[in-house]
Amino acid sequence: SKLFAKAAVESGEFVFEDYDAATGETRQVKAFRIRFASGFEIVALPSRPRSLRGKQGYVIIDEAAFHDDLAELLKAAMALLIWGGMVVVISTHDGEANPFNQYIKDIRSGRFDYGLVRIDFDEALRDGLYQRICQRKGEAWTAESEAIWRAGIIGFYGEGADEELFCIPSEGSGAWLLPIVIETAMKPETKVLRWEMPASFAGQQAGVRRATAQAWLDAIVAPQLHRILPDKPSFFGEDFGRVSDLSVIWPVQMTQAMHRHCPFVIEMRNIPFDEQEFVLWWVIDRLPRFGGGAMDAGGNGAAIAERTAQRYGMERIAQVKFSVDWYRENMPKLKATLEAGGMDLPQDVDIGNDFRLVKMIDGIARVPRIRSLEKGEGAADGKKRKRHGDAAIAGALAHFASLMPIVSYAYEPIGRGGDGRAGAADDHDDDAPRFGLRGRIY
The missing domain is CATH 3.30.420.240 (Nucleotidyltransferase; domain 5)
Structure with missing residues (x-):
């Protein structure tokens, strides 16, 4: 943020017009923007798909699994690739059946030619996550303190640790069947x-x-x-x-x-x-x-x-x-x-x-x-x-x-003709066993 502050011309909130073609309404939406002397800018947009329409550049979709309509949001973002942009989708999991996890499965199966990066909690620790935390807090790092901190974080998440920390989708708040x-x-x-x-x-x-x-x-x-x-x-x-x-x-x-x-x-x-x-x-x-x-x-x-x-x-x-x-x-x-x-x-x-x-x-x-x-x-x-x-x-x-109660009814021989409808002429004997027989007493 200190480096950004040196390069930024201005930063703060601004209002842009969000036009909804379906309703014909235009809404005033507040967003945060950092502008640079080069003319480039970083804008924090709402997650509605139409907010990306007409934009160019580098799109980051954070916590994608928790967006209301990830498919439409990605469709809008992918249009930016035509002009040399880049789309990065980042998220923890929210269930096996979540659209975010379905995209991951499609990537792994080769259906989509996208890159996939998986980083769990322990990989982050091996790459120095806790050491960086100690550095920021002015504390000395030790292997023992890292182990205690790790156990505390996992205990804090409880049953959600696999999903939140280790990239393992669970049944999730949205899933009905495993x-x-x-x-x-x-x-x-x-x-x-x-x-x-x-x-x-x-x-x-x-x-x-x-x-x-x-x-x-x-x-x-x-x-x-x-x-x-x-x-x-x-x-x-x-x-x-x-x-x-x-x-x-x-x-x-x-x-x-x-x-x-x-x-x-x-x-x-x-x-x-x-x-x-x-x-x-x-x-x-x-x-x-x-x-x-x-x-x-x-x-x-x-x-x-x-x-x-x-x-x-x-x-x-x-x-x-x-x-x-x-x-x-x-x-x-x-x-x-x-x-x-x-x-x-x-x-x-x-x-x-x-x-x-x-x-x-x-x-x-x-x-x-x-x-x-x-x-x-x-x-x-x-x-x-x-x-x-x-x-x-x-x-x-x-x-x-x-599960409905079976209703008793009287015997009523009904034939079936070549058109397949009951009631048409039928040369079969009414008592002959066949799939078309209705009115059987049981």
Whole structure:
């Protein structure tokens, strides 16, 4: 600071205008600045991404793990590299699932060509940290006093010492599930069946859309029907999305050992409402001993949830409008099941990332507002598809459905024709065992 004082022309607070293009508002923001005779300056800016727009130079993002939107902040900072700038990201950890730690994993895996420097507490001590402290305080350094000081610092941090001092991310204030819990639950035989269509598909004739949906079901989903256990109670969860988010259908079956078997998971992106409903009903009609389902009934999902409840029974289809209370009551149950190894997850990078996206917010596990980019199949063609924890929500709904009381109902033979919808003509004997049989008494 003494050297800076000699070179600085002026230092102090100043006010700059922070324009928000989304709202059209301009706010007066106070920041600290040191100006030099050379024309260069050091400015302490707020952590909002737009505060970096239009700037040049050397950017230091301190305590990156604790910024509200690190991804957007880095995106704004990286633009400075075009003009020969430099970006340095510094932070302690704040949990395994924190975006800061995810960037570290991506660097180590070779996904990002960034430099990575790791310095823990003991390395700093070996490089003279405590000796410098003694020098500043005018005290004599000894190995014994350093050992006592080290023990005191570690004791002060307590359970947070690994994270704060030794660069080891813990479960963290933001994390809901440990990564090992997610990875242990993953089964390679459980496939994720994905269907995506261009925006123009919605404008095609209804018959064309229906035929396309049926062809996809026959080619992709039908070969996975052997994964359905023919004599086990079946349930499902569905998280709805139309454009920006995915629709995810998550069937589960309860085994004799109270394990939730997942035969497959279906993801649909940019699929029209009618075809989403058609796919969902096609799957439900092939679930044996169907006990019930839970569906996202918020926003655009309300109509499909209501029609599905009317078709299969209002008591059997829970139309869920998400709330803090719903998350508070149901997410701990799902966590306990996963930690006990009681539910299958597909072995899929994007499914795993959806579950990692769930955070503890004000003591309640839920999905934050930020969206993540796909890194698995969805990223293979270079498109930046975004996710919002959709699979994790569908899995939570499936788990919720599996806990619902099974409703008794009378036998009602319903056939199924070539279009996959119940109620169409069917040449099969009504009592023949098959996946499409509904109305079974149990």
